[in-house]
Amino acid sequence: MTRIAIIGGGVAGLSAGIFAQLNGFESVVLEKHHEPGGQCTGWNRQGYHIDGCIHWLVGTKEDTAINDLWKTVGALDGVEVYHPETFLTFEHDGISVPIYRDLDLLRETWTQISPADAETIGEFCDTIGQLQSFEVPADKPMDMMGLLERLRLMASMKDAGMIMKEYGKVSLKEYADNFEHPALRETLGSFLPDGYSASSVFFALATFTKGQASVPVGGSRAFSLRMAERYRTLGGRIEAGCEIAELDIDGNRAVTARAEDGRTFEADYFVAACDAHFFFEGLLGGRYPDRAFRSRFENPTDYPLASQVLVSLGYEGTMDEVPRSLSFPVESFRLLGDPIDRLTVSHFGHEPDFAPEGHTLLTCAINQFHADFDAWKTLSGDPVAYRSEKERIGRCVERAIIGRFPEMAGKLRVLDVVSPLTYERYCNAHRGAFMAFLPTVRTKGMAHTGAVKGLRNVFLSGQWLQPPGGLPVAVITGKDSIRRICKQLRRAFVDR
Ligand SMILES: Cc1cc2nc3c(=O)[nH]c(=O)nc-3n(C[C@H](O)[C@H](O)[C@H](O)COP(=O)(O)OP(=O)(O)OC[C@H]3O[C@@H](n4cnc5c(N)ncnc54)[C@H](O)[C@@H]3O)c2cc1C
Numbered sequence: 017m018t019r020i021a022i023i024g025g026g027v028a029g030l031s032a033g034i035f036a037q038l039n040g041f042e043s044v045v046l047e048k049h050h051e052p053g054g055q056c057t058g059w060n061r062q063g064y065h066i067d068g069c070i071h072w073l074v075g076t077k078e079d080t081a082i083n084d085l086w087k088t089v090g091a092l093d094g095v096e097v098y099h100p101e102t103f104l105t106f107e108h109d110g111i112s113v114p115i116y117r118d119l120d121l122l123r124e125t126w127t128q129i130s131p132a133d134a135e136t137i138g139e140f141c142d143t144i145g146q147l148q149s150f151e152v153p154a155d156k157p158m159d160m161m162g163l164l165e166r167l168r169l170m171a172s173m174k175d176a177g178m179i180m181k182e183y184g185k186v187s188l189k190e191y192a193d194n195f196e197h198p199a200l201r202e203t204l205g206s207f208l209p210d211g212y213s214a215s216s217v218f219f220a221l222a223t224f225t226k227g228q229a230s231v232p233v234g235g236s237r238a239f240s241l242r243m244a245e246r247y248r249t250l251g252g253r254i255e256a257g258c259e260i261a262e263l264d265i266d267g268n269r270a271v272t273a274r275a276e277d278g279r280t281f282e283a284d285y286f287v288a289a290c291d292a293h294f295f296f297e298g299l300l301g302g303r304y305p306d307r308a309f310r311s312r313f314e315n316p317t318d319y320p321l322a323s324q325v326l327v328s329l330g331y332e333g334t335m336d337e338v339p340r341s342l343s344f345p346v347e348s349f350r351l352l353g354d355p356i357d358r359l360t361v362s363h364f365g366h367e368p369d370f371a372p373e374g375h376t377l378l379t380c381a382i383n384q385f386h387a388d389f390d391a392w393k394t395l396s397g398d399p400v401a402y403r404s405e406k407e408r409i410g411r412c413v414e415r416a417i418i419g420r421f422p423e424m425a426g427k428l429r430v431l432d433v434v435s436p437l438t439y440e441r442y443c444n445a446h447r448g449a450f451m452a453f454l455p456t457v458r459t460k461g462m463a464h465t466g467a468v469k470g471l472r473n474v475f476l477s478g479q480w481l482q483p484p485g486g487l488p489v490a491v492i493t494g495k496d497s498i499r500r501i502c503k504q505l506r507r508a509f510v511d512r
Contacts, residue, residue: 018505019041019044019283019285020041020042020044021043021044021273021285021286022044022046022289022477023046023273023286023287023289023299024045024047024289024290024478025046025254025256026053026056026240027243027490027494028054028289028490029052029054029290029477029494030045030052030089030240030494031490032495033247033254034088034247035495035499035511036501038512039509041501044252044254044283045253046260047257047258049257049442050256052240052241052256053237053241053244054240054443055069055450056070056240058236061328061432062330063330063371063372063375064330064375065235065367065371066377067235067364068237068434072103073086073229073487074152074228074229074487075154076092076099076228076229076230076232077226080151081153082228082492084154085495088511088512090246090249091239091242091243091246091491093242095232095239096232096234098233100230100366101117101118101340102114103115103341104207104339104342104360105339105342105343106203106206107342107343107344107345108199108202108203113125113199113200115207116225117224119141123141126200129199130195130197130199132197133196136194143218146175147176148222149175149176151172153172155511157465160496179218180215183218184215185213186457187211187457188205188208188212188213188214188216188217189205190214211456212455213455213457231366233366234367258275259277260299261276262299262301270471270474273286284473285501286475287494287497288474288475288477290478291443291444292446292476292480292481293309294446295476298444304468304469306464306468312453313446317458318456319453319459320454321451321454322450323388323436323439323447324450325351325384325409325433325434325435325436326379326380326381326382326432327409327433328377328379328430328432328434329377329379329410329414329428330376330377330378330428330431331371331376331377331378332375333374333376333423334376335376335378336365340362340365341361342360342361343359344358344361345358346358346359346419346420347415347416347419351382351388352388352392353391354388356382361417363376364377364379389448392437407433435448451485452479452480452485453484454484459483462483466497466500467500475500475501477493481493
């Protein structure tokens, strides 16, 4: 039987494993951590469960290809979905701007905030509505499609193409300047990190407003563990605590994956479902450079990577009246020297099991970029200073939240502070990145097949193949790497 070794047990690796088993291969997932899930995970602290990933999952709308795929891999099958009323609520100068799921309500509320912006708001909502026709192509990768399939796909992406043409090279901040009211301008301008293309906001909100980007109940860890369970049920094997250090190559084929602890795994095919930088520079030792990736990794200005500081807090109380995600100005504090003047805090009131009875889990994510990562790296050279900086940031966030919600004083406690180095340590994530390259106005698109020049039986899989990454890319590319192996072996691909 043809053997496939999959390096990495995140969503991409589990997806590859599931489709390997469905297609009659003998597969093993080799995962460095003690349990699978990769970045799609959660962890327990002081009686709370901290959800470390899913704010929104593309694929929660029934009868769509991506929803079917999530069900096939066991992640969404029979799972309740929570559809939040708002994506985010942004506070500015005492004005509250909700980004509603209901597009008519959004239009009406924003127009009440700023009648002078009625026309711009109308165009904004119409564009979002128009883009609701867009669906993530989850069936077959474009390079494996026949002519008719390609034409059909391109026709279905007509609206997306028009919006990319109009807004792809306009920065979000530039677009936000079309709004006269400062609260609306600020809401849009800070919706995504600086430099992002305005098209991103339309794709994000079109997906959200049509119910395609909600949250599976039970959270991220339960989500990926359901995939692991599905994989095992199909006869797959997960080797946890197994960090692969290198691939032995013979001619144009990899033959063995070698683990740090000396274990070896021979296989006919290898799917590297791990970080792309680690794959090319670590596992392959830089001997099989890939031009598309290398040029992007060497140009962090045009191809930025984002990581984050994640502060989790437990609150002795409920937050039913507070929007799920709230962005508000705070009294400025410093994070590794940089001023922080605004925080976005999410609460998990919809997940009572994430906290002791009557309590609520809160998380606060602060984006970190290139220079921040370097600063964290330098600081980590002094473990005491590193730990105390994390603790100080935790206290600053706690104080800032109490500044906005004085009634929380004495009832809030910091549970955990995660730095960009945590993502690097746990997932081998390059520079702690939680997504692939961000779509800025300077970015050139990249859809990579995962094939490695010079190696016939190794495929890269995972979020890096289609920036900006995220869970849908991970599950789709995991599946597709098995489709590519089937094609090489001239076998029909089984997709469920
Ligand atoms: C805080 C946060 C919030 C997010 N929110 C969302 C969201 O709301 N929606 C969304 O769609 N996406 C979100 N994402 C992104 C999403 O989690 C990732 O895109 C996705 O999980 C990536 O899956 P992957 O399998 O490609 O990679 P990973 O999850 O990184 O999996 C790679 C796996 O490989 C393992 N590994 C690495 N090196 C080795 C080695 N040498 N040997 C063995 N194993 C190895 C790692 O331990 C890991 O398990 C978020 C990510 C983070 C961190």
